[in-house]
Amino acid sequence: MPALSMVHQLSLDIPTTANPRIFRIDDTSIYTVDLPIICPVLQITPPGFSTPTNITVTTPFNLVLNACTLGIQGSDCGSSSNILPDGIYIIRYSVSPNDKVFVEYHHMRVTQFVNRYNQMLCNLELNGCEPLADIKAQLNELRLIKSFIDAAKAKVEDCHDDAKGMELLEYARRKLMKLDSNFC
DSSP: OOOOOOOOBOOEEOOOOSOTTOEEEEEOOBOOTTSOOOOOEEEEEOTTOSSOEEEOOOSSOEEEEOTTTTTSOOSOTTTOOOOOOOEEEEEEEEESSTTTEEEEEEEEEOHHHHHHHHHHHHHSOOOSSOOOHHHHHHHHHHHHHHHHHHHHHHHHHTSOOHHHHHHHHHHHHHHHHHHHHHOO
16 A cells, blocks of 8 residues: 655645735645644844744644734734835745645735825726826726736746836835825
8 A cells, every 4th residue: 555645735825905904914835634733933024124023823823923923023013013014925834844845835915005006096086988198097097006916926936037127016006105105
């Protein structure tokens, strides 16, 4: 009888959220019943940081993290939570043996960008008919900006090209700021 390979299939889901103060991570792993889950380690490196923050987890987990739990905010944690920066978050999850059983994700957070984009859409004077030329031009520019935000996210998360993703996100940010300054 052939020996069955027993191994955990680690997987995380990082859902998009509109709340700029939270970061969600859901454990979607498939754990082998006959194999113990030993020493689960979740490490998150926020943008601009070089050292990860270790998050204590028990499996399976569904976490809602904030600036304090991510190590971004160091004071007033009991009374307020800072807005989390957009950018690349590196998430590594492992179980023993941790150097062999792990997954690592590069997640492009774009919550602030998307919230501002949505606010700008709300501010457009749109009706159920063809918009005036200036409104149509703003709408087309917003669509282009959204495409660059989506492309930045895809470059990081699917193509594994962090540098190109950040370049695209920065370009989208500049275009959004320019359009925002022209919005009436």
